[in-house]
Amino acid sequence: MVNTVQLQFSYLKRTLIFRFDAGTSRGVLKTRDVYWIQATDPKNREIKGWGEAAPLVKLSPDYRDDFEEVLNRILQKLNGETWESEQDSVLAKLKDLIPSELPAIRFGVETAVLDWKNGGKKRILTNDFFDSQKPIPINGLIWMGDREFMLEQIDQKLNEGFNCIKMKIGAIDFEQEIALLGYIRSQFSSEQITLRVDANGAFSRAEALKKLERLAEFDIQSIEQPIPAGNWNEMRRLCEVTPVAIALDEELIGVPDKEQLLDQIKPQHIILKPTLVGGILETQDWIHLAQSRNIGWWMTSALESNIGLNAISQLASTFNPAIPQGLGTGKLYHNNLQSPLEIQSGFIRYNTDTAWEDPS
Template sequence: MNKKPDNTVKVNAKYLRHTLDFKFDAGTSRGVLRTKDSFFIKVTFPGDSKMEGWGEAGPLPKLSIDDVPNFENILKAYVNGLSEKEIDWSEAGILEFCKTYVMDAHPSIRFAFEMALLDLFHGGKRQILENDFYRQHMPIPINGLIWMGDESFMLKQIEEKLELGFSCIKMKIGAIDFKQECRLLGFIRERFTAEQITLRVDANGAFSPHEAMDKLERLAEFDLHSIEQPIKAGQWDELKRLCKESPLDIALDEELIGIYAKEDRKKLLEHINPQYIILKPTLVGGIRDTREWIWLAENMGVGWWMTSALESNIGLNAISQLTASYDIYMPQGLGTGQLYKNNVASPLEIVSGNILYNPSTDWGKI
């Protein structure tokens, strides 16, 4: 029951809550994660429940601006109100509708509606956009993520990622002793040069402004590609200074959260002038808003890469397809699909440091 692109349609929506269980204690600078709630949205055409479009709203605890106590009630109101709305049935029309229907304050919900409606638009086959990742099974290079923990736990992860053939490793830092973290980086560099293994680190704002430069200079000794968010978000002048003087390239991550207007996004990039930005659609407002960030960055000569935000395979599939709609020139942060014991079974696979879509594997039941 696919509709012509110039039609205006109405759809029905439902949602269900799913608690994802981590395979291990996932350490971050904001604490340890053992579970994560996601809300799956299903959209269908009235009178035809066989074709389904699915999306995922999964705000990150203590980070997303829509990580609020009444999140489920807010989501329920959007879901219940959707059947009353008319949607221009085209990709552009769907993205425009979601931008106006879901407030800026609820970025993960907007992304979920974009996913679900675009999935339905393409026939309910988990295709979100026209892209070679879905149609041509194009592999996307990704980094292997090393979670925070004690030194032995992190070393074990590093060895596993190297054995699996990753050429880019990203290590979260800022939770254990800095000297121990440097030893772990040194362990990799003793075995592999920067040409063999690309190293990234993510501080999640763990450094104070007065100590940041000393630590950046120490980290630069390990031939790192970049560091994400060395100091907490909101300190534009300090970040500007660090981006200008640091021997290590800096990527903004948390800094992008809560910046809604295009002119404010442009102002942030112009003021701080970072080397890179990190884009998490769940946090910055979904597909359309992510595209706006990319357009601004590329026009200013700022590099970027995409990162998932602990979504299930439903959200990860959408982010991978969005990523594949651009010319990819560096590893992306799309390796989170293997974190959970009870993820939704999917055609997404990680092979030799790449994520790909295997059409011979079916999607599991949601």
């Protein structure tokens, strides 16, 4: 006989405050609303599972004016459900119960239920990051801004010991961005520092190849989303001739047929943000499909608080990643939840000497 339990769900909203104006191709972010989902057994309220639903402004399919109303409605519906203790059963059930148009909510509930299932200790999955405190390599992120701000960030990341730098481009003059990349390469070879750039779809289709050829002069490891998402034919042509490996990012959001996208575009890499692509189960599916096609991948957070970042780090760890992941966003906020997550010398670690702050 399978043991089942009925859980109750609730949520808390927190507005996170950035330490600086975070420039993106979609505008400057100063604050970020996140929703912490709690799962408890009414018969044993000592154990609390926590997850995070954090739709990203102008990008997440479930970023909408009535998000909080929709979240509350979904959680009320889930209060009447029974849950088996087996992980695959939980994930399959949530895929059926929460539509794909609500990926942030699905990811948050997945995390909350799995955390509860594992004793409410912020352990989401079996993984070496949490279980053995095995660090995960990450890239150092350089945010968009004026030249001086970006140069300051570059120097800071290099001094902190990162050997993989990711620079967001498209906010300032392209020649100034080229000069910043040249500054890094004047000090460090590609064997010493891996360079990634993220265009967030900022290049026009007419200019994309010429800009990629310029970027190739600096031994760029990859460029994320050079042209806007949705231009599959043009993206495929770029992937065929590009001198810099292309990584799809926004292109993956809301895609009903993963195999069709991968087979039609044939990218060199894909970037996976669980909050945007549908959570744990969907992310695992993307990875298996990519690996079967010899397409590279890495995982990144989407500006979640430490609750979401912890879950994504554990998910990444289950695949034993050897290349840097995009998991360095924990220090972005003045009022992030205190946690065992630490970044040192280009790695994110789970330090068991530090306790979690109670979200409630």
